Every structure is written in C-alpha cells, then in structure tokens.
Amino acid sequence: MEVWNRYVATRRHVEGAPTEADFEVIENTARWSPDSGEVLVKNLFLSIDPYQLNRMKVTSASHHAVDGILPGQRIAAYTAGEVVASASPEYAAGDVVVGVLGWEEYSLFDPSSPAAAATVHKVSTGGGGGFPLSHHLSVLGTSGMTAYGGLFEVSKPAKGEKVFVSAASGSVGSLAGQFAKLAGCYVVGCAGTQAKVDLLKDKLGFDDAFNYKEEPDLKSALKSLTEHFGRYFPDGIDIYFENVGGEMLEAALANMNTYGRVALSGVISEYTGAGRRAVPDLLEVIYKRITIRGFFAWDFLPKFPEFGAVIGEWIREGKVHVLEDVSDGIDSVPAAFAALFSGHNVGKKLVKLA
C-alpha cells in the first residue's frame, strides 16, 4: 500500500525565535507492505512542544538526550492516530495509538523496534470511561507526566507549602499548578497577559497570579519580579516549578525559603536566544540549601500507568481542567510552533489533522 504523505521539516537550523519561514511542508509517499512487519498510522493529532526548538539548533545540550533535527528531515514528535494497515500481530486496522511518530499525516513504525516498543501504545477513547483522544497528548501524555513527576517525584510538596509556577497557563504549568492545589499547597502562577491571569485565578483555582509583563521597563524586570514575589509570597517560596528561566529563576531564588526546591522542567525564555541565560546567585543556593533538579517526562516512563490512573481519576471527578489549544491541518504546524515562543497559546498546543 502506498499513501500520499505530507510532513513538516525545517529549511535550515533554527537558532533564534522560530518563524513560519523556517519550515516547509514536504510531500512524499509512505509505502507499507504486508511482509514489512510495520504498522501504518493515519495521524489525527500532533503534539507541538517547545523543546523541539532545541533539537533544531546546530549545537544544544538537548542533543545529549534527543537527536538533533537536520533540515529537510522528518521531525519525530508525539502523535495520536488510527491504524490503517498492520503487518504486526500486535496491532489491527482501527486501533487507536499514541506514541513518538512524527509531524506528518501518515507514519510508519515497527513495533519490534525498541524505540517504538517503549513509546507507542494503544489507547481506548470515547465511551466506557475513555477520554477524548487529544487528552492522550496533553494531560495524559508527556505534559501531564512532566507536571506530575516534576511536582510529586522531584519537588515532593508538603501540605501548606508555597508553590510558584512560571508559564502557568502553558501545557505543563497549567497542570503543575492544579496538581499542587490538589496536594494542599498555596499556589501562585505567572503568565504574560491579563486574560491568562484571570484564567488561572477564575478557572484553574490558583490562589493568585500575576502578569510578569506588567512592568514595561525591562531593565527593572528583576526588581519588578522581586516586588511581585514579595507581594504574592510574603512567607517565601518553597517550590518553584520552572518553565521559563532567565531573570525569573534569579528572582525566584532570591525569594525562596530554606530547603527550597526548583523543579527544572524547561527554560523557554532561554531557548530562543543563544546568549540569554539565568545568572543565579549561588550564595542563595548554598545558604538556603536549595536543590535545583533538571528532569523530563521520560525519566518517569515506568510510572506513566500509575501517574495516569491518578490523573484520570481527577479528570473524571472534575478536579482538573484540561486546556488544549488546537489548530487545523498539517499546514498550520509552523505557525502553531512559532506561536509557542510569542506566548500565543493557552494550555497544550495541538494540531488536528483531517
């Protein structure tokens, strides 16, 4: 069987903020044969995640953990889709699957390869306790696992602790904040628009939230942030769920309590500028005995079923609001991806196909 496929590729390495012009949609054919052992999937949703930008650079520390992306290449990414043809006894046409496939309309995978075995699995959707398919890329996918693992495995919150979440209306932050509330913490988030701030307070149940762009003088951003923290955390910060980096980390460290913990999930403000970096005061880290720990969802892969069961129950009970921001069609991927870095998404960014 041969199907026309379209996939998204970069035109060049991307070093700054990405624009639509950095990408192209390439047509090819996906060839599947009954003796290949392979499974052909029609993708229904594509996951659009900021970390992909690091893969697009010539050099990046991300290349230690995830392959870099070469211009013109298919881009591996989480997708959710439906099996249209299978040469594997494990899968049948009509099965719904989630896993690391690609930013493309059709994907082929070999269930016997270690990579596919580790990341691709069948899901049930719709009636009978199932969740909408998109949730398997957001709250029940790596975004949810990042938030859950970063909070409960890395930060280990005690009831009553004070939690700060940056990029709090984003895919991971919106969940980390809600999970922290469910753990009995006091939770404050920051975001970049008043609408997002309202969303955090009115819909997601954050105790408070602020707009970090309120202060127009960028030179005093750090001072302004420190004033925000003084106002919102009169008793200091115990846990910082970090998605942003830069001055935000510096200001948060300056306002942390003794034995504070920084769950370093992402530093999106540092992804787009080669030189942009946090310059932490390490004396804060030493004298307050702070722990800063980098992590990502795959560290918790063996615990996904356990995490997913808890999160699923919370969704059923209406305790967690799932924010998804969906664009249509493969041609919308470049704009959807670029929007992540200008703060135009709310919650998990997905692209729906066909």
Next chain:
Amino acid sequence: MEVWNRYVATRRHVEGAPTEADFEVIENTARWSPDSGEVLVKNLFLSIDPYQLNRMKVTSASHHAVDGILPGQRIAAYTAGEVVASASPEYAAGDVVVGVLGWEEYSLFDPSSPAAAATVHKVSTGGGGGFPLSHHLSVLGTSGMTAYGGLFEVSKPAKGEKVFVSAASGSVGSLAGQFAKLAGCYVVGCAGTQAKVDLLKDKLGFDDAFNYKEEPDLKSALKSLTEHFGRYFPDGIDIYFENVGGEMLEAALANMNTYGRVALSGVISEYTGAGRRAVPDLLEVIYKRITIRGFFAWDFLPKFPEFGAVIGEWIREGKVHVLEDVSDGIDSVPAAFAALFSGHNVGKKLVKLA
C-alpha cells in the same frame, strides 16, 4: 576574674577581596564571675574560613543562615581552647573544648544558651586514641563534616564514578577528594599552582590533577577548562564537588554525565566580586537531569558523631592525610584570612595562639 583580651574586628564592611587593612585587633577585658554561669576559655587555635567574607558584606544571601558582621564587632568563629575558669557544672578548668566562640584570645560562653549547647563540646586530645587539637577544627571539624556530608549524603557516589573536586588542595576539597578515593571513585582535582597539583597526585592519592591557571588567556578560560575536562574526564563527570563557582561550574556542567550531581559546598571565586557569577547553561541541567544542591556542614550536625567516627578511623589507619596551614598569634588573623582569597593556603587555615 578579669583577663586582658584581644579580638579581631572589621574596620568596615568588606565587599571585594579582603586585605589586612580591612581589619584591626581590638583590646578589651573579658570579665568572668563565679555566679555568672559562664565558662572562660583561653583559645589555642582559631579556624579561618572563606565563608566569613560573606558575613562581612552589607547584604549577602549568607545572612539568611548566619548573622552578618558589623564593623568593630567580635567575629564568631570556630575555635579550640582550654577552660581557665568555669561557673558551670558541665565544665571544669583544664577541659579542652571546641565550638563557635570567636576570633579572639579569650572567649566567654554560657553552656545553657542554645547556641553554645549546639556547637560547643569537650574533646580529648593527645594519648589514648586522641588526635592533635588542631584536627578538631579541620578534618574532625566543619571542614571534614562538609567534605563527608557533601560527598556521602549529597552526592552519594557509586564505586567507579568520576568525581571532580575544585579548590582541591583547600580545607574541604583536599578531604572530599580523599574520601571519594576511599569510596572507590576516579578523582581529579584542580588547583592554582604546580606545587598543589603535585601534592594532590603524589601525597593525597588523586588519580590526576591540573592547574587551572595554566592558560594565561583569561578570556579563553572556559574553553581551556573544557579542554582540561576533555583530557581528564574522557568518560565525563558524575559528581562535581564545587568549591569555586564562576566558569568552573559552567565548564563542569558542560562535561557532566546524565544524572550528574553537583554538591554546592562553596563558590569562593564569587565571594570577592559583587558581579562575578556563574552563567550555567540550564539546558545542560535539564537534558542531563543534573541535580545541583546547596548545603553546609551544619545540615549534618546530628550526624557529626557518626561521621567523626568513620573519619577518625581513616586517620588512624593512615588513609587520610590532613593538611593544616598554621599561622601564629592573633595579629596574624587578618593576613591569614586575606591569603585564603589569593590561593596562598594549603589545606585548612588555622591560627595558633600562645
């Protein structure tokens, strides 16, 4: 009873590298009376430690954990001395004590105060298994506890792991490196002179060592350091016992392995310059899932007896070399302290009195 006392004080807040001119030796009298409940101690050794510089600044993150020092004030510091008069049933004249007293010839303390109860204790020295008194301020004091706790409690080395120690000929580094060897690790240290490098390799049993000042072009220090790491750690660094900060931390992070740990004991290169800071690449921390943890010896106070028993046994068996660098007389304190920041000490800096 009244004794003439002399104590060291700062003349002003100290913000940069300290010089002898920043200090003065002040004479006063120490008054002890039999109904005061107090103990009068003649100090025999004073501990000279870099962290005191942070206490001398107008503002410093260290003030969260330790009181700042005002000009003209006595300076609290670890000392070892002999009781000359006691109004407490717990102490008698002739007892040898170690604890947080001060940079002074005579100290008074009240054994019923929580601070003294937590930090002052009697020690036995000389024959019968005792150690030289000075050891109670170095290898059996906070330097040893910092090295032991930072290695075994914070870094948790596995046999065969690769350990990098900066300021490796210093009071803490020289012990951390030797302890890491005893834990079965591969250990490389850096220091600032060829003599120190030789000492690390020839006497302390480090697997290797390098002089970080070898490269005269400071602008390429980071590149030079990275080359050093490439040469000395072809398989990467698992544990970084950090005493220095600045570019050293940046270069070490760039050469760390997945799940690497940074035991943040001190950042002496950042103590003397208000603006000098490490600018770590947080992508390294995230994608290699590195943990950076600040700590200090007092975090392990309840474990001091346990740590001390192990370390004491190692000394008796000749497995640990103790480096002490001793100056004479209270008037030598300012020069001894200033020398810490120009790299002129080897091992633990002490001042011997009388």
